[in-house]
């Protein structure tokens with residue numbers, strides 16, 4: 304029996320407690336089967352270079368030409384209408400606003416991520432190293448942004464699902480935690496876990512479910528040992544009023560503020576669309 308999408312779901316006190324205690328919360332199924340299928344087709348189109356409109360994504364990354372390597376791009380919403388519909392979905396915005404008790408939610412940027420299935424090959428090129436998202440986003444005033452990771456197939460550890468470190472959002476920003484692209488999970492765990500309570504929890508999701516994690520929550524993912532790809536669309540969301548912190552760290556979003564960004568300038572133009580406002 305397929306699950307129904309819960310398009311009218313409201314955050315409960317218990318959901319909020321879970322998010323605040325653990326640093327992440329798993330939603331019910333938010334996307335219906337038609338939308339999941341369209342997003343899977345969007346992946347196929349995107350990876351073959353078939354874009355909506357005449358533009359390009361903000362970034363396109365592939366570790367190397369190895370077909371087993373992780374593929375991802377940032378700001379798929381610039382080049383695919385279905386990704387745009389998903390990462391600007393008012394429901395995702397409202398759930399995030401309720402988790403954060405914020406009045407407005409905007410898109411910081413998105414990611415389209417494809418992790419090939421490698422079966423029993425011994426390679427780490429599909430891994431996502433343990434990291435904190437805010438390790439990349441220190442040019443923003445708010446470490447408490449939220450990443451919404453949406454599964455486009457049932458996802459668990461066999462197909463390289465994410466793991467989160469329970470409660471790690473309470474550790475603050477750990478130096479040099481921008482290690483998404485370091486596939487050596489053991490080395491990173493040893494570095495970050497030292498003297499801390501390191502509890503790994505798998506994010507087990509049905510297709511159309513999402514995990515919402517805090518910008519300081521450590522997370523990463525290992526090999527996809529199946530023979531099918533693991534596909535996802537990810538919306539990184541920020542509360543309204545999130546602004547530029549000058550002189551800390553480079554990020555491609557800074558240039559979207561214009562040629563002379565100013566300390567304290569809100570990320571609040573058309574590159575950062577509003578998903579939800581009270």
Ligand SMILES: O=C(O)CCC(=O)C(=O)O
Pocket residue numbers: 414416431436450452463464465483522523524535537
């Ligand atoms: O797709 C993954 O395994 C990790 C993605 C991630 O780091 C993120 O969405 O913040």
